[in-house]
Amino acid sequence: xxxxxxxxxxxxxxxxxxxxxxxxxxxxxxxxxxxxxxxxxxxxxxxxxxxxxxxxxxxxxxxxxxxxxxxxxxxxxxxxxxxxxxxxxxxxxxxxxxxxxxxxxxxxx
Amino acid sequence: xxxxxxxxxxxxxxxxxxxxxxxxxxxxxxxxxxxxxxxxxxxxxxxxxxxxxxxxxxxxxxxxxxxxxxxxxxxxxxxxxxxxxxxxxxxxxxxxxxxxxxxxxxxxxxxxxxxxxxxxxxxxxxxxxxxxxxxxxxxxxxxxxxxxxxxxxxxxxxxxxxxxxxxxxxxxxxxxxxxxxxxxxxxxxxxxxxxxxxxxxxxxxxxxxxxxxxxxxxxxxxxxxxxxxxxxxxxxxxxxxxxxxxxxxxxxxxxxxxxxxxxxxxxxxxxxxxxxxxxxxxxxxxxxxxxxxxxxxxxxxxxxxxxxxxxxxxxxxxxxxxxxxxxxxxxxxxxxxxxxxxxxxxxxxxxxxxxxxxxxxxxxxxxxxxxxxxxxxxxxxxxxxxxxxxxxxxxxxxxxxxxxxxxxxxxxxxxxxxxxxxxxxxxxxxxxxxxxxxxxxxxxxxxxxxxxxxxxxxxxxxxxxxxxxxxxxxxxxxxxxxxxxxxxxxxxxxxxxxxxxxxxxxxxxxxxxxxxxxxxxxxxxxxxxxxxxxxxxxxxxxxxxxxxxxxxxxxxxxxxxxxxxxxxxxxxxxxxxxxxxxxxxxxxxxxxxxxxxxxxxxxxxxxxxxxxxxxxxxxxxxxxxxxxxxxxxxxxxxxxxxxxxxxxxxxxxxxxxxxxxxxxxxxxxxxxxxxxxxxxxxxxxxxxxxxxxxxxxxxxxxxxxxxxxxxxxxxxxxxxxxxxxxxxxxxxxxxxxxxxxxxxxxxxxxxxxxxxxxxxxxxxxxxxxxxxxxxxxxxxxxxxxxxxxxxxxxxxxxxxxxxxxxxxxxxxxxxxxxxxxxxxxxxxxxxxxxxxxxxxxxxxxxxxxxxxxxx
Numbered sequence: 001x002x003x004x005x006x007x008x009x010x011x012x013x014x015x016x017x018x019x020x021x022x023x024x025x026x027x028x029x030x031x032x033x034x035x036x037x038x039x040x041x042x043x044x045x046x047x048x049x050x051x052x053x054x055x056x057x058x059x060x061x062x063x064x065x066x067x068x069x070x071x072x073x074x075x076x077x078x079x080x081x082x083x084x085x086x087x088x089x090x091x092x093x094x095x096x097x098x099x100x101x102x103x104x105x106x107x108x109x
Numbered sequence: 110x111x112x113x114x115x116x117x118x119x120x121x122x123x124x125x126x127x128x129x130x131x132x133x134x135x136x137x138x139x140x141x142x143x144x145x146x147x148x149x150x151x152x153x154x155x156x157x158x159x160x161x162x163x164x165x166x167x168x169x170x171x172x173x174x175x176x177x178x179x180x181x182x183x184x185x186x187x188x189x190x191x192x193x194x195x196x197x198x199x200x201x202x203x204x205x206x207x208x209x210x211x212x213x214x215x216x217x218x219x220x221x222x223x224x225x226x227x228x229x230x231x232x233x234x235x236x237x238x239x240x241x242x243x244x245x246x247x248x249x250x251x252x253x254x255x256x257x258x259x260x261x262x263x264x265x266x267x268x269x270x271x272x273x274x275x276x277x278x279x280x281x282x283x284x285x286x287x288x289x290x291x292x293x294x295x296x297x298x299x300x301x302x303x304x305x306x307x308x309x310x311x312x313x314x315x316x317x318x319x320x321x322x323x324x325x326x327x328x329x330x331x332x333x334x335x336x337x338x339x340x341x342x343x344x345x346x347x348x349x350x351x352x353x354x355x356x357x358x359x360x361x362x363x364x365x366x367x368x369x370x371x372x373x374x375x376x377x378x379x380x381x382x383x384x385x386x387x388x389x390x391x392x393x394x395x396x397x398x399x400x401x402x403x404x405x406x407x408x409x410x411x412x413x414x415x416x417x418x419x420x421x422x423x424x425x426x427x428x429x430x431x432x433x434x435x436x437x438x439x440x441x442x443x444x445x446x447x448x449x450x451x452x453x454x455x456x457x458x459x460x461x462x463x464x465x466x467x468x469x470x471x472x473x474x475x476x477x478x479x480x481x482x483x484x485x486x487x488x489x490x491x492x493x494x495x496x497x498x499x500x501x502x503x504x505x506x507x508x509x510x511x512x513x514x515x516x517x518x519x520x521x522x523x524x525x526x527x528x529x530x531x532x533x534x535x536x537x538x539x540x541x542x543x544x545x546x547x548x549x550x551x552x553x554x555x556x557x558x559x560x561x562x563x564x565x566x567x568x569x570x571x572x573x574x575x576x577x578x579x580x581x582x583x584x585x586x587x588x589x590x591x592x593x594x595x596x597x598x599x600x601x602x603x604x605x606x607x608x609x610x611x612x613x614x615x616x617x618x619x620x621x622x623x624x625x626x627x628x629x630x631x632x633x634x635x636x637x638x639x640x641x642x643x644x645x646x647x648x649x650x651x652x653x654x655x656x657x658x659x660x661x662x663x664x665x666x667x668x669x670x671x672x673x674x675x676x677x678x679x680x681x682x683x684x685x686x687x688x689x690x691x692x693x694x695x696x697x698x699x700x701x702x703x704x705x706x707x708x709x710x711x712x713x714x715x716x717x718x719x720x721x722x723x724x725x726x727x728x729x730x731x732x733x734x735x736x737x738x739x740x741x742x743x744x745x746x747x748x749x750x751x752x753x754x755x756x757x758x759x760x761x762x763x764x765x766x767x768x769x770x771x772x773x774x775x776x777x778x779x780x781x782x783x784x785x786x787x788x789x790x791x792x793x794x795x796x797x798x799x800x801x802x803x804x805x806x807x808x809x810x811x812x813x814x815x816x817x818x819x820x821x822x823x824x825x826x827x828x829x830x831x832x833x834x835x836x837x838x839x840x841x842x843x844x845x846x847x848x849x850x851x852x853x854x855x856x857x858x859x860x861x862x863x864x865x866x867x868x869x870x871x872x873x874x875x876x877x878x879x880x881x882x883x884x885x886x887x888x889x890x891x892x893x894x895x896x897x898x899x900x901x902x903x904x905x906x907x908x909x910x911x912x913x914x915x916x917x918x919x920x921x922x923x924x925x926x927x928x929x930x931x932x933x934x935x936x937x938x939x940x941x942x943x944x945x946x947x948x949x950x951x952x953x954x955x956x957x958x959x960x961x962x963x964x
Binding site: 012013014015016017018020021022023026028030034035036044045049050051052053054055056057058059060061062063064066067069071081082 | 585587588591645656657658659660662663680681682683685686687689694696697698746940941942945946947948949950951
């Protein structure tokens, strides 16, 4: 799969400090909007037991899965609490709109 | 001296009221009066009280504290420490009671129904209460008396406020005291005198100090502790003479003819009930005035007797517990509140500090039958001695010296005659609780420590070897203790042992939440001072570099919601998903919906509606919860609002760190054993405290009788109805706190036993508020209660020694008043996409649907 890009509508559909889930192609993506600024995107499904990461609590650096509290870096998807990493994607605000890009589908795993 | 408070002509002006006269103004007389007033006796009776001490009544138990009071501070009668007075003189006037303080009643004319005073007064009565108490016994002895009524200078009894103040005056310029009689009172006097720097010698006729309460071995441990403190003991000898020089004490002579120089003698050789008045008035007396089960003299239905001067079924009691019980029965009968009330004797349990040594005793001292079980533990080096006596599987006696940490549990077992652990020694020790790191160090490496996350001791030790320096660091890296949390203590022990014990002090352990380096009191003070009303404001002001911390948000949200019920700035990202959508997230990302069903009571109409909702929304599982309600499982997030609307029932808060349910039994409405209306109390508690948020969830229960079908003893707060006498209409409620039967098992401790439904509601709310304000984040009551200590909780929550009860009640009321049902208020989205699917493309629910097995 080559790069997929999706324009997902206004940024403020994600409340400040929370995450929301979107479909980008057939990939479920959780996009987070920390209070400290910026936008981050991770695959929406926790690699541990399939928890909904978009429902997790976040701070500026990590999201915590609501099922078993594994924490994943918003920047690169790595896990500091012993689970596998989750795929990280790029998310940005362009002209007030949320844009998510999936680079290599192979990165997931 | 006669002090007459208001209404001098009570008898003439209100002839319709019956006349109640109380002779004796000590603790039991005053208590009887209070109980009578509490039952409306103030309107029913014109009350007159005679006391031969010229004070309002005072707490005799505190005499030893008066004596031990800061050296040199002489307590004089005018401004003695107010605490000792139970009721000041004003109290009598305020309650319309005529008090004749300093008048001694010398005779009762039972035919004319009057009492005659030593001031020549004649006072008529319809009902008479004798509460003449007891006095010090002075054994006949050369040198004791200076005259027929006055003791030799330097000789003291220890019974009244006058005795205590006279002794305080005397110790200022005297150095050596002999205490005759090593019972409880004698040892208290000895300790009090020693606190004033006086050399103290205790003389006791047997080898067993405090032989009323203790058997020989226990007494020996106490003795050696007292000796270590410098008290001199002369045991197995009697004093034969008090030596007098120039009209003052100069020494004592023992029966073996040896002598001891001293300049002070305190006689605590026992007490004798004051029964002279009863004897001259023709009432049956033996050791004391003989009474029936209604606390009446056996000779005269109009004369009641209470306290140390009463002999009931052969027993004369000298400690307060029984006196309180007697006073309550007396008041029930006298006022007619419960004419059938009966006193059936008391089981004695005492807990006291003798000269700084903790002593607790209840029931029998030693086994009495060959079949009695006797468990005995003695560690004389540390001054600890403990025994329990068990008969037919119930605890009938216990003695604790030096270490009384198990007294609460033992008292409970003793009072409730509850089942005992198979291993009897568990009554005295928490076995296998690994309370020392040494035990943890001995565990093999492959021992699994955390069962939730599968962490072994070896994993934790490896963590330390790779440089982790604290318990919290090891927990973060291995996730040990991050599941149910019940292994945290063991994790701590293992890590501390691996760290070498020392240097394992981890300041992070005291933090309320990990992201803000402050304990709860400092954090709350800072929040209040800087008026921080949102989670982001707290991070900005108090976190290192103002950094947010994901694991701290939920705890801060809960704290701020409690602290600012009105002004809290609700940032939804500070809430856990459950609290954002008011439902409990399940393993597949769906939610469970539990409507409130207060006290576990429902109706056909409600059940029909729930059934309709379950069918309409194809709810994959409908299940009864442990908290007596109905759980609809497998509801996708985006259908929650619709399900709530169709249910049209309020939220049961089965998702929050909050007040959950009140489990109840059927109480009095249908159960043939019920003593109290547990169902109604459960409903009322749940309706009042529903949704109150706290540091962790709060599960309650109310049982209508001690059969305890609602399992009240293993709840955060559990109430149990206990009866008065048979036929008594009003039950009392025991309030247990800190119980658990989940990851941790703990039997709750009795916080209080209260008389009414209302009081049960109030104390429950006050305890919960104290818990909300003082517990650490996620600290359940089963950790909180032992951490604070039951004694402290009773003092603060029940006795209000810190004077904060009104504030706690008011703040709880504020939270109650602000309650809004989240299902109703969030029918409109609070944030964009609040109820959006978070797992797109995954078909939910994925919970397997079970076939109905009952078919």
